[in-house]
Amino acid sequence: MRPITICRSLKPEVLADMRRLGTMQRLKSGQPVFHEGDPARRVFMLTLGSLKIYTLLGDGRRQVTGFMFPGDFLGISLEGEYAFTIEALQSAELWWFSRPAFDSFIEAHPSVERELYRMAAHELAAAQRQMVLLGRKTAAERLASFFLELLKSQEQLNGGRTERQFDLPMSRLDIADYLGLTKETVSRMLSELRSRGLIRLEQQNRIEVLDREQLEDVAGGNDEV
Amino acid sequence: MRPITICRSLKPEVLADMRRLGTMQRLKSGQPVFHEGDPARRVFMLTLGSLKIYTLLGDGRRQVTGFMFPGDFLGISLEGEYAFTIEALQSAELWWFSRPAFDSFIEAHPSVERELYRMAAHELAAAQRQMVLLGRKTAAERLASFFLELLKSQEQLNGGRTERQFDLPMSRLDIADYLGLTKETVSRMLSELRSRGLIRLEQQNRIEVLDREQLEDVAGGNDEV
């Protein structure tokens, strides 16, 4: 039994409060926050940069189960060991808390407990969508869904304003391991979406969405009518 | 935003308490508990039988995201709509609670809130394992993993006693839609595991594990040495 939790979007006043209680840590690109099997002793909040969360199979196959962006929260499990590895994609900055400190914080702010629960429910819904993606979507549908997910989280960070562009802080291999594909297939599907005029590469790692409606059709499997 | 939650393994005394507050409902095989998009008004606890949870894509592709067994808990989301459909696999019996009734119950038992959170964390860990399965495992590995998952949940229901057999209350198609395969592939892999002597079909829908160690090797990808 390895209970884990990833949480997002704590209220600003709560974040400020936790920042007072926590300790800051800087990470370089590629540096791990912790490894699979480490005891789950700390609670983290990401403030800068981005992280990837992944699990390895015995023979080296890798599944990226999520990415984390500023404001995201992780490591809130009540016991046991981490069931995954977390690594910085770029220079990153996070705040950590010992579990007793976090527990006493929860006690001081009882409303936060329900908030944490709400966030876990949100993560579960995201996990369920990812299962549909991994279990039933084609390569093109997966990449389109991923781009829309990134676009939406970008929009949420900017207070709900509609966006046309977003960054890809992760490599093609990371994307592949998140979508259950190979890096070659990711590259090919990216080229396909580009040649169909749905997206444009502003730079190697920055995407502009040219036709959002059709991208959403592809993502939802309502393509090739 | 469609927050959802599936929870398991509430403590017996809590279950008893909720049973006093709830209303019982019987379900026939194939009968839905609710549909995708229904407002999330109620909280359920399953007491008898088993259920499947699934999401449909526009063109009919289906992903089963989980199964529920007696003692399992579901529908604890604070707002929004159900993001999936739940259907009975057999005759089933469940207890439901209006959200206000459930909320006041939570208020009366504050310790339950943390318990609910712990269960959600447990579900998240399971969701993460399922992402590894769907993203990176072969057909044989998926089926072996599934059988071990069922065996373990069977053992947990029986108070931790080791078991050799378990039931498959779902059809081959349900299994396929859970594992991201087709029913034909499930059938073929089942025949393969059987011909390799790792399992035996006690009946059409009852499996006996003959070589658990090797089944675990297959499930974890440590096969074909």
Added chain:
DNA sequence: CGGTCGATTGAGTGAGCTCAACTTGAGTGG
């Protein structure tokens, strides 16, 4: 400029899918 690493593109392969035939088993009625 060469060197290196990530991304793209190409060619051929294969695991799992599709389509189809056949088998099994659970009901149902004569």
Added chain:
DNA sequence: CCACTCAAGTTGAGCTCACTCAATCGACCG
């Protein structure tokens, strides 16, 4: 009790989408 029906499961044959392996491209950097 057996014949019939119908749904579920199994097996076979061929195909396809994504994979593997390999070559090339391109950006960054000493």
